[in-house]
Amino acid sequence: MSIAIAKTPAEEVYADLDNLPDGFDDIRKQAANAVAKSGLPNRRVEEWKWTDLRRIVDQAYPPAIGGDVAAEKLDELSALSPFGNIVGSRIVFVNGVFDETRSQLPKNISISMLASADKVGFSLRDGDVIDALNLAYASDGVIINVAKGVKVEKPVELVFLTAPDQPATITTRNVIRLEEGAELTLLETHAGHNEAYVTNCVTEISIADNATLNRVRLQEDGENAIHLSNTAANLGQEANLRDFTFTIGGQTTRNQGFVTFNGENAALNMSGSYMIAGKQHADTTLVINHAVPACESRELYKCVMDENARGVFQGKVIVARDAQKTDGQQSANALLLSEGAEFDAKPELEIYADDVWCGHGATSGDLDKNQLFYLKARGIPENKAKALLIAAFAAAAFDEIENEDVREAFNELAQGWLQRREV
Amino acid sequence: MLEIKNLHAKVASSVEEEGTEILRGISLTVNPGEVHAIMGPNGSGKSTLSYILSGKDGYEVTEGSVTYNGEDLLDKEADERAAAGIFLAFQYPVEIPGVATMQFLKTALNSQRKARGEDELSTPDLMRLVREKSQMLKVKPEMLKRPVNVGFSGGEKKRVEILQMAVLEPTLCILDETDSGLDIDALRVVAEGVNALRSPDRAMIIITHYQRLLDYIVPDKVHVLSKGKIVNSGGKELALELEKDGYAAYEVDAA
Ligand SMILES: Nc1ncnc2c1ncn2[C@@H]1O[C@H](COP(=O)(O)OP(=O)(O)O)[C@@H](O)[C@H]1O
Ligand SMILES: [Mg+2]
Numbered sequence A: 001m002s003i004a005i006a007k008t009p010a011e012e013v014y015a016d017l018d019n020l021p022d023g024f025d026d027i028r029k030q031a032a033n034a035v036a037k038s039g040l041p042n043r044r045v046e047e048w049k050w051t052d053l054r055r056i057v058d059q060a061y062p063p064a065i066g067g068d069v070a071a072e073k074l075d076e077l078s079a080l081s082p083f084g085n086i087v088g089s090r091i092v093f094v095n096g097v098f099d100e101t102r103s104q105l106p107k108n109i110s111i112s113m114l115a116s117a118d119k120v121g122f123s124l125r126d127g128d129v130i131d132a133l134n135l136a137y138a139s140d141g142v143i144i145n146v147a148k149g150v151k152v153e154k155p156v157e158l159v160f161l162t163a164p165d166q167p168a169t170i171t172t173r174n175v176i177r178l179e180e181g182a183e184l185t186l187l188e189t190h191a192g193h194n195e196a197y198v199t200n201c202v203t204e205i206s207i208a209d210n211a212t213l214n215r216v217r218l219q220e221d222g223e224n225a226i227h228l229s230n231t232a233a234n235l236g237q238e239a240n241l242r243d244f245t246f247t248i249g250g251q252t253t254r255n256q257g258f259v260t261f262n263g264e265n266a267a268l269n270m271s272g273s274y275m276i277a278g279k280q281h282a283d284t285t286l287v288i289n290h291a292v293p294a295c296e297s298r299e300l301y302k303c304v305m306d307e308n309a310r311g312v313f314q315g316k317v318i319v320a321r322d323a324q325k326t327d328g329q330q331s332a333n334a335l336l337l338s339e340g341a342e343f344d345a346k347p348e349l350e351i352y353a354d355d356v357w358c359g360h361g362a363t364s365g366d367l368d369k370n371q372l373f374y375l376k377a378r379g380i381p382e383n384k385a386k387a388l389l390i391a392a393f394a395a396a397a398f399d400e401i402e403n404e405d406v407r408e409a410f411n412e413l414a415q416g417w418l419q420r421r422e423v
Numbered sequence B: 001m002l003e004i005k006n007l008h009a010k011v012a013s014s015v016e017e018e019g020t021e022i023l024r025g026i027s028l029t030v031n032p033g034e035v036h037a038i039m040g041p042n043g044s045g046k047s048t049l050s051y052i053l054s055g056k057d058g059y060e061v062t063e064g065s066v067t068y069n070g071e072d073l074l075d076k077e078a079d080e081r082a083a084a085g086i087f088l089a090f091q092y093p094v095e096i097p098g099v100a101t102m103q104f105l106k107t108a109l110n111s112q113r114k115a116r117g118e119d120e121l122s123t124p125d126l127m128r129l130v131r132e133k134s135q136m137l138k139v140k141p142e143m144l145k146r147p148v149n150v151g152f153s154g155g156e157k158k159r160v161e162i163l164q165m166a167v168l169e170p171t172l173c174i175l176d177e178t179d180s181g182l183d184i185d186a187l188r189v190v191a192e193g194v195n196a197l198r199s200p201d202r203a204m205i206i207i208t209h210y211q212r213l214l215d216y217i218v219p220d221k222v223h224v225l226s227k228g229k230i231v232n233s234g235g236k237e238l239a240l241e242l243e244k245d246g247y248a249a250y251e252v253d254a255a
Helices: A009-015 A025-038 A071-078 A129-137 A369-377 A382-398 A404-421 B046-054 B078-083 B101-115 B123-136 B141-145 B154-168 B184-196 B212-216 B237-245 B248-254
Strands: A089-094 A110-113 A142-146 A156-162 A169-178 A183-192 A197-207 A212-220 A225-235 A240-247 A252-261 A267-276 A281-290 A296-305 A310-319 A327-336 A342-351 A357-365 B002-011 B021-030 B035-039 B059-068 B086-089 B096-100 B172-176 B203-208 B221-226 B229-234
Touching: A009 A025, A009 A129, A025 A129, A071 A156, A071 A183, A129 A169, A129 A197, A129 A225, A142 A183, A156 A169, A156 A197, A169 A183, A169 A212, A183 A197, A197 A212, A197 A240, A212 A225, A212 A404, A225 A240, A225 A267, A240 A252, A240 A382, A252 A267, A267 A281, A267 A382, A267 A404, A281 A296, A281 A327, A296 A310, A296 A342, A296 A382, A310 A327, A310 A357, A327 A342, A327 A382, A342 A357, A369 A382, A369 B078, A369 B096, A382 A404, A382 B096, A382 B101, B002 B046, B021 B046, B021 B059, B021 B229, B035 B237, B046 B059, B046 B078, B046 B086, B046 B172, B046 B203, B078 B086, B078 B101, B086 B154, B096 B101, B101 B123, B101 B141, B101 B154, B123 B141, B123 B154, B123 B184, B154 B184, B184 B212, B203 B212, B221 B237, B229 B237
Parallel strands: A089 A156, A142 A169, A156 A183, A169 A197, A183 A212, A197 A225, A212 A240, A225 A252, A240 A267, A252 A281, A267 A296, A281 A310, A296 A327, A310 A342, A327 A357, B035 B203, B035 B221, B086 B172, B172 B203
Antiparallel strands: A110 A142, B002 B021, B002 B059, B221 B229
């Protein structure tokens, strides 16, 4: 039995086909209809039990594209990127529209924009509302193709700046393809103003045999933002994906990851860290699908929550029946700095093969009293001792990042966070 | 310098129940330049005494007082005590993943200097100081890059404790079973490091279970702690007696 419940203002605007942007008409309609049918998931939907999206998207947020933003505001938001000296090129989107003047395009890789692309061959991910909303309303995004054997030397940065003049949903969709043996480091900065908005950013990744993608995302969205993201990746034989997300900003964050191994001996490292406070809420939900034998997956999350912040980690690892010799390990550790902070973790293993090595662990706790005493006994005041331990905890997550400059930049951001919080 | 008077302490507990006393009336005076050994069977309260002196949370002093250079010590936070010159070499040094030993030493020394109103030491000066002391204690330079105590062997941990002591130059050194788990060569290195720090204005309390360490670090006074009380005090010869006769006599006496 199903009871028709009234649509929320957001569900109304998302279901209104008149709001759809031009292009990809069929798939957009299909996606919008899927959203209209399912509505936004609430906490009674298992995958959303800790992140009640229906309640979180608390007003209409009509889909929007572009719009004027003061140059100073954009300068200020751009300056939140710590990658300036690390990258060789950057591709900037403002309110979901490519901003050519703020971008410096990379030279040796093929780049095009979703807004001007004819046909990308999208299909709807079943039952995934973030993907459906994104397909329906994506206004722009980058399509990167790294040709066979090309190793892009300098990291490429994608910058997503969001500052709509009224509460709105800004939607971008990126497609990253690495052909055989290609290599790319992709850094992403997400930043926005402090007014309420929804940003929905989906990235489809395909990594062919022997290719390597290093991807690092920094989420510094505004304090009233709802940040929704998907990373959907397919890995070929001996392909490598390292993906790291550092969440500091946003009011509510939901980062989903869907990774499928399609070739043997591929390796995935999907890791991240949160440093959140106030009433911030950050959720990482992953589904790692070992469809073929002999692949390795690692997920390591280290999350710091202060005040009434809440962290969520849901990680599912599926090992198909013939995916023997799978090596899948995940761990989620939380540091709770105050009574009101919370962390919910649900690691799940769904194993149909018998010769596998899989494991998971989740811990949460406050700072170690013996460590604190040891530092204080050496003359380090309590606040400083705490800051050292928290920074060390976060640094252990950053160690999963290959690029040393990025690790260093993140350690500095963590220091900044600690100083702002006066921990 | 250090004046402990009739110190009683128990484990602090939130419930209003009578926790058992671990320290049951300790009195001890330590003057500058002196080395006191405190010996006693396991569980007699030696580590508890060292924690209470250095300011660890979780204990409640129910009676008595401790003053250091005339000031009430028990009022101060652990870091304030460290800045005032008190150093505890831990029986079980704590591992601090993610904090490099060199960075830790620098933060510790400069925090203390700042608290005392002294100038902070520059990184090159600090490196020079740490290198020099490391050589004496046979601590390899690459260990300083590693996180504090993480992956150090038992002997390495103890040597690094003494290295910290040498760098921080405290005025009262409390060594809690620094000899345990050391082979004879490591023991010599550690003892030399400790002896190098002996000076007329620095005092030491050497807590040990065995007499062995006291062959190298010769104490001025030896006290026997049993069930939270000092049950006997004497000169260095007392340690030799204990070695011969064991603690059995004291455990019965104090019961
Ligand atoms: N935090 C604590 N909680 C409960 N009992 C404790 C605690 N610390 C010490 N004790 C008890 O106090 C006694 C003395 O311990 P300790 O000071 O470690 O002795 P020693 O160092 O001489 O071996 C022991 O019986 C020990 O079990
Ligand atoms: Mg002890």
